[in-house]
Amino acid sequence: MAQDDYVQFVGVQKTYDGETLVVKNLDLNIRAGEFLTLLGPSGSGKTTTLMMLAGFEVPTHGRIFLDGKPIDHVPPHKRNIGMVFQNYALFPHMTVEENLAFPLNVRKIGKAEIETRIKRALGMVQLSNLGKRRPGQLSGGQQQRVALARALVFEPKLVLMDEPLGALDKQLREQMQLEIKHIHRNLGVTVVYVTHDQSEALTMSDRVAVFNDGVIQQLAKPDDLYERPQNSFVAQFIGENNRLRGKVVAMNGTGCQVEIDGGGRVEALPVKIEGVGAATTLSLRPERVRLNPASGHCSNVFEARVEELIYLGDFTRVRATVCGSSEFIIKVPNAEGAPDLVPGSSISVGWKKEDCRALDAAQ
Amino acid sequence: MTAIAENFGLDIAERDALKRRLRAVERGRRLRALALVLPLFLFILVSFVIPIGELLRNAVFDPSIRANMPQTVTALAAWDGKDLPDEAAFAALAADLAAANKAKTIALIGKRLNYELSGIRSKILVSGRKAAQLTQGPYKEAMIGIDKIWGERETWAVLKRAGATYTSFYVLDALDLGLDADGALTPTPAERAIYVTVFMRTLNISLTVTVATLLLGFPLAYLLATLPTRTSNLLMILVLLPFWTSLLVRTTAWFVLLQDNGTINDMLQALHLTSEPLPLIFSRFGTVVAMTHIQLPFTLLPIYSVMKTISPSYVRAGRSLGAGPFYAFWRIYFPLTVPGIAAGCLLTFILSLGYYITPALVGGPTDQMVSGIIERAMNSENNWGKASALGGILLFATLILYFIYNRLVGIDKIRLG
Numbered sequence: 001m002a003q004d005d006y007v008q009f010v011g012v013q014k015t016y017d018g019e020t021l022v023v024k025n026l027d028l029n030i031r032a033g034e035f036l037t038l039l040g041p042s043g044s045g046k047t048t049t050l051m052m053l054a055g056f057e058v059p060t061h062g063r064i065f066l067d068g069k070p071i072d073h074v075p076p077h078k079r080n081i082g083m084v085f086q087n088y089a090l091f092p093h094m095t096v097e098e099n100l101a102f103p104l105n106v107r108k109i110g111k112a113e114i115e116t117r118i119k120r121a122l123g124m125v126q127l128s129n130l131g132k133r134r135p136g137q138l139s140g141g142q143q144q145r146v147a148l149a150r151a152l153v154f155e156p157k158l159v160l161m162d163e164p165l166g167a168l169d170k171q172l173r174e175q176m177q178l179e180i181k182h183i184h185r186n187l188g189v190t191v192v193y194v195t196h197d198q199s200e201a202l203t204m205s206d207r208v209a210v211f212n213d214g215v216i217q218q219l220a221k222p223d224d225l226y227e228r229p230q231n232s233f234v235a236q237f238i239g240e241n242n243r244l245r246g247k248v249v250a251m252n253g254t255g256c257q258v259e260i261d262g263g264g265r266v267e268a269l270p271v272k273i274e275g276v277g278a279a280t281t282l283s284l285r286p287e288r289v290r291l292n293p294a295s296g297h298c299s300n301v302f303e304a305r306v307e308e309l310i311y312l313g314d315f316t317r318v319r320a321t322v323c324g325s326s327e328f329i330i331k332v333p334n335a336e337g338a339p340d341l342v343p344g345s346s347i348s349v350g351w352k353k354e355d356c357r358a359l360d361a362a363q
Numbered sequence: 364m365t366a367i368a369e370n371f372g373l374d375i376a377e378r379d380a381l382k383r384r385l386r387a388v389e390r391g392r393r394l395r396a397l398a399l400v401l402p403l404f405l406f407i408l409v410s411f412v413i414p415i416g417e418l419l420r421n422a423v424f425d426p427s428i429r430a431n432m433p434q435t436v437t438a439l440a441a442w443d444g445k446d447l448p449d450e451a452a453f454a455a456l457a458a459d460l461a462a463a464n465k466a467k468t469i470a471l472i473g474k475r476l477n478y479e480l481s482g483i484r485s486k487i488l489v490s491g492r493k494a495a496q497l498t499q500g501p502y503k504e505a506m507i508g509i510d511k512i513w514g515e516r517e518t519w520a521v522l523k524r525a526g527a528t529y530t531s532f533y534v535l536d537a538l539d540l541g542l543d544a545d546g547a548l549t550p551t552p553a554e555r556a557i558y559v560t561v562f563m564r565t566l567n568i569s570l571t572v573t574v575a576t577l578l579l580g581f582p583l584a585y586l587l588a589t590l591p592t593r594t595s596n597l598l599m600i601l602v603l604l605p606f607w608t609s610l611l612v613r614t615t616a617w618f619v620l621l622q623d624n625g626t627i628n629d630m631l632q633a634l635h636l637t638s639e640p641l642p643l644i645f646s647r648f649g650t651v652v653a654m655t656h657i658q659l660p661f662t663l664l665p666i667y668s669v670m671k672t673i674s675p676s677y678v679r680a681g682r683s684l685g686a687g688p689f690y691a692f693w694r695i696y697f698p699l700t701v702p703g704i705a706a707g708c709l710l711t712f713i714l715s716l717g718y719y720i721t722p723a724l725v726g727g728p729t730d731q732m733v734s735g736i737i738e739r740a741m742n743s744e745n746n747w748g749k750a751s752a753l754g755g756i757l758l759f760a761t762l763i764l765y766f767i768y769n770r771l772v773g774i775d776k777i778r779l780g
């Protein structure tokens with residue numbers, strides 16, 4: 001156990017119905033001051049994990065430590081964890097100020113101190129003049145800020161957020177992402193953030209835990225997650241991804257050769273394969289594919305037929321047939337000297353061995 | 364300057380034109396809306412507004428004396444009420460009584476005057492019969508000779524007041540008040556004053572029942588709202604079961620249960636907890652228990668449906684902010700249920716005010732509610748004025764309570780779900 005691990009999940013399991021495990025053997029260490037995101041599709045157990053940490057669900061098995069102490073028998077109100085709910089859960093019968101004063105009153109803090117803290121918290125989320133309003137009189141974005149301020153006003157060391165931006169429109173969401181990030185940086189609190197939006201996770205987090213089916217698929221920094229996915233679920237879930245299915249035919253020190261089902265033999269980086277003869281899925285980011293590569297530059301060069309062009313401003317998305325797969329995507333920047341492509345034409349494409357990761361064959 | 368003024372003028376003209384166009388567009392829509400509510404409006408008018416209006420009028424409108432004693436009423440118009448009326452009034456009285464005796468409407472006169480002067484009914488009948496034989500004056504001595512009540516100023520005062528088309532008698536009487544010979548407001552003598560007590564008793568029973576249903580219903584509603592749907596549906600059927608049984612059957616069931624040699628008393632005595640049967644039935648206890656049973660769903664359902672809409676994340680948020688379970692419940696959950704409590708309690712209270720069958724069957728014989736008295740006035744005494752006055756006062760009291768309630772809780776806060 002590392003010194004600066006603020007939260008630890010040790011072998012945590014959770015089942016609601018006694019039949020299916022919603023969380024399977026979770027081991028997760030969260031560092032003090034870290035912004036950690038639980039990312040995964042709906043139903044993958046993110047909220048359940050968060051609720052166990054907050055104390056609203058009890059683990060069926062395993063233990064959770066907070067600041068080195070087990071919290072199995074600590075009720076939610078004694079855990080001192082701030083929480084932002086997806087629907088904000090602002091108390092509708094109280095004004096904004098009363099909402100913010102609630103955690104402070106419970107802690108029997110003096111009147112003057114409460115007032116300064118409320119002022120500071122409202123200032124932090126830029127709502128200083130709306131303290132007398134009821135939640136019903138605020139816009140969605142404003143309610144979101146109040147919920148954030150309320151979760152922070154009693155200065156907890158740990159704040160949990162369950163899809164806090166899910167109800168906001170895109171522009172507001174992106175603005176709030178930056179604000180939450182700034183607040184996190186300024187206050188130095190530990191944040192555990194839940195989302196199913198991968199771009200939100202990549203933008204905000206120090207580390208991201210990708211959940212699927214109650215299991216953490218990969219826990220890594222955003223760039224690692226994108227550049228170096230450890231299995232085909234992560235590669236597929238994060239960002240755009242070309243998949244080529246095949247069978248490993250040869251392996252050497254740093255590479256392997258894969259016979260693609262649709263034809264062709266590809267040099268790839270072995271990441272998660274079981275050895276020669278095993279089925280594998282190759283993962284290749286669209287922006288790593290080159291058009292008409294200079295000879296010797298790429299270890300993989302193939303003939304491609306252009307099927308469709310989608311103009312997206314800064315780049316063009318090219319759908320092509322490569323190695324028998326007609327869903328192969330190539331991103332071509334709209335820079336000077338970009339090649340003129342027409343659907344139906346044949347081109348040559350190539351990519352480096354290191355950019356093509358041989359992962360498990362699973363869906 | 365001029366440019367601004369011109370602009371301004373133009374704006375106003377434009378705005379007026381805009382308003383006219385808006386009104387023209389909205390007129391069609393308003394007419395359509397009116398057509399949709401018209402049937403309901405007519406139904407309410409016929410089934411609610413007109414009957415209640417009639418009820419309120421009956422409480423103060425009583426032309427029976429004016430219709431049956433026209434000459435006396437005319438003769439008394441100029442009477443100052445200080446002494447006995449003059450000979451002309453006595454002559455008119457004798458003529459009216461004789462005519463009424465002949466037309467067989469004299470019983471109506473007797474009945475009406477008897478409300479105010481108890482025991483006068485038979486004297487009027489006798490006076491009528493004897494007045495028919497009078498052929499010449501002086502009528503004053505003759506009438507007083509027939510019965511000395513005609514020599515009392517109060518009899519004439521009552522007659523004069525009753526002769527007006529509109530009377531305050533029924534309303535005042537229902538409030539245990541009356542007017543004396545000089546027209547001054549006086550309380551009804553204690554031995555005949557019952558209505559204020561009955562009203563207070565009605566309010567008291569209604570309040571008790573409301574509180575009892577709230578105390579029983581709130582925890583149950585909470586349970587129903589928080590249990591998994593399947594279990595809560597089953598429990599809900601049990602709660603609603605009373606709705607599907609006739610009121611009379613349920614009241615009779617209480618009768619079986621509560622009587623002196625009924626199930627409960629037998630059990631208590633078998634367990635040697637009591638040596639004699641407790642007066643469970645024909646008592647306030649019986650009324651309150653039976654009414655609470657009937658009213659429970661009315662209080663519970665609005666509370667339940669409001670609780671259903673309260674997201675569990677509110678209490679969770681409270682807990683995460685540091686509030687213990689009880690504090691979170693009291694400061695966060697409970698205030699959110701107040702609209703349901705308000706609706707449920709108001710419903711039960713107002714319905715309880717009008718209970719009639721249940722107190723009549725399981726209540727104490729001297730513990731009747733207003734509705735029981737109204738029923739008796741209508742069916743046994745055939746006294747529509749009294750029934751209407753009591754009903755009107757009940758309605759008025761309910762409106763006042765509703766108003767106070769609105770001030771305290773706010774009617775806009777009420778929610779049925």
Ligand SMILES: Nc1ncnc2c1ncn2[C@@H]1O[C@H](COP(=O)(O)OP(=O)(O)O)[C@@H](O)[C@H]1O
Pocket residue numbers: 016017022040041042043044045046047048049
């Ligand atoms: N209170 C509950 N009772 C029973 N099943 C639940 C409950 N909460 C969640 N689940 C189930 O657990 C699984 C994981 O849910 P959840 O943790 O909410 O996932 P996520 O937040 O990743 O979408 C889902 O299949 C969901 O149906």
Ligand SMILES: [Mg+2]
Pocket residue numbers: 043046047048
């Ligand atoms: Mg969730």
